[in-house]
Amino acid sequence: MNDRKRDAARLLDEAVVWDNHLCMPLRADDRFLPELERCRASGLDVVSLNVGFGGMDWVEHVKMLTYFRAWLARRPDRYVMVRTVDDIRAAKTAGKLAVTFDVEGMVPIEDDLNRIQLFYDLGVRWMLIAYNETNKIGGGCQDDDPGLSDLGRQTIDEMARVGMPLCLSHTGYRTAREALEYAKGPVLFSHSNPLALKDHPRNIPDDLIDGCARTGGVIGINGIGKFLGENDASTAAIVRHVDYVAARVGAAHVGLSLDYCFDQEELAEFIKANPDKFPPHLGYGGSFAMAAPEQYPEIAEALLRLGYDERDIKGILGGNWLRIAEQVWR
Numbered sequence: 001m002n003d004r005k006r007d008a009a010r011l012l013d014e015a016v017v018w019d020n021h022l023c024m025p026l027r028a029d030d031r032f033l034p035e036l037e038r039c040r041a042s043g044l045d046v047v048s049l050n051v052g053f054g055g056m057d058w059v060e061h062v063k064m065l066t067y068f069r070a071w072l073a074r075r076p077d078r079y080v081m082v083r084t085v086d087d088i089r090a091a092k093t094a095g096k097l098a099v100t101f102d103v104e105g106m107v108p109i110e111d112d113l114n115r116i117q118l119f120y121d122l123g124v125r126w127m128l129i130a131y132n133e134t135n136k137i138g139g140g141c142q143d144d145d146p147g148l149s150d151l152g153r154q155t156i157d158e159m160a161r162v163g164m165p166l167c168l169s170h171t172g173y174r175t176a177r178e179a180l181e182y183a184k185g186p187v188l189f190s191h192s193n194p195l196a197l198k199d200h201p202r203n204i205p206d207d208l209i210d211g212c213a214r215t216g217g218v219i220g221i222n223g224i225g226k227f228l229g230e231n232d233a234s235t236a237a238i239v240r241h242v243d244y245v246a247a248r249v250g251a252a253h254v255g256l257s258l259d260y261c262f263d264q265e266e267l268a269e270f271i272k273a274n275p276d277k278f279p280p281h282l283g284y285g286g287s288f289a290m291a292a293p294e295q296y297p298e299i300a301e302a303l304l305r306l307g308y309d310e311r312d313i314k315g316i317l318g319g320n321w322l323r324i325a326e327q328v329w330r
């Protein structure tokens with residue numbers, strides 16, 4: 001092991017390493033859940049598992065939370081379902097993987113804002129406004145965007161009260177601008193890459209990067225090859241995006257959320273079966289390169305090679321998400 005590899009391994013060991021968006025199949029079947037061990041083996045301390053997106057309704061989300069929570073609860077020697085920031089520190093000390101959940105889009109809330117508290121109590125630690133398509137709260141990034149609605153402003157208020165971080169990934173640019181303007185605390189783009197490096201509606205323009213940083217928020221770089229470049233999910237591509245955002249707004253505003261899909265066959269079938277939602281002209285056709293959890297040590301090493309200082313690298317690896325949790329969670 002060379003010196004830089006050794007330093008990268010030490011940083012992973014010292015940092016709270018946090019991937020803020022990973023995707024297990026959304027069904028009550030545990031074929032892939034044991035692969036969470038891959039995250040632990042790659043140095044991760046915290047992962048956020050997606051429990052629903054797009055048009056999935058309230059019951060479907062609660063079913064997935066029920067299933068994942070039961071599976072994790074049966075393995076207390078390995079996993080911790082996070083309630084507080086202290087749970088994260090305790091899990092790291094004990095060598096367990098801490099798990100939070102996330103919800104992509106406000107559809108399951110319908111107009112019952114009380115559901116935000118229940119999601120929070122079940123471990124959900126961020127929600128985004130609209131998954132590509134516009135809903136009652138606001139616009140999606142692949143749809144006409146009418147802006148943030150009145151219900152949207154009430155939703156943001158209730159999230160702030162509950163302590164649920166607001167995320168603007170997948171959301172339309174206009175709605176995102178209005179939400180950044182309206183929100184009082186730090187806002188996330190949990191998994192969005194800079195548009196300046198790859199033109200795609202899922203990526204975000206510089207003014208949204210700047211606006212997010214101004215709130216004290218964090219932009220999580222995702223590992224989807226089509227959002228990083230020409231279907232390039234290499235560590236070099238990820239680090240290029242990290243470096244762009246860090247150079248623009250500071251390393252304190254960058255995180256990682258690889259968006260890794262454990263059942264890639266299912267994802268490919270889903271995309272193929274829904275060309276209206278994932279249109280080929282936006283590059284959704286063909287194979288999908290995805291960065292895997294195993295790339296975390298390489299990412300740390302590449303940031304060292306670029307001359308990042310250790311404190312900044314620890315922030316990018318997860319410390320910045322931890323800061324948001326300390327500020328927003330209740």
Ligand SMILES: [Zn+2]
Pocket residue numbers: 104170191259
């Ligand atoms: Zn997503």
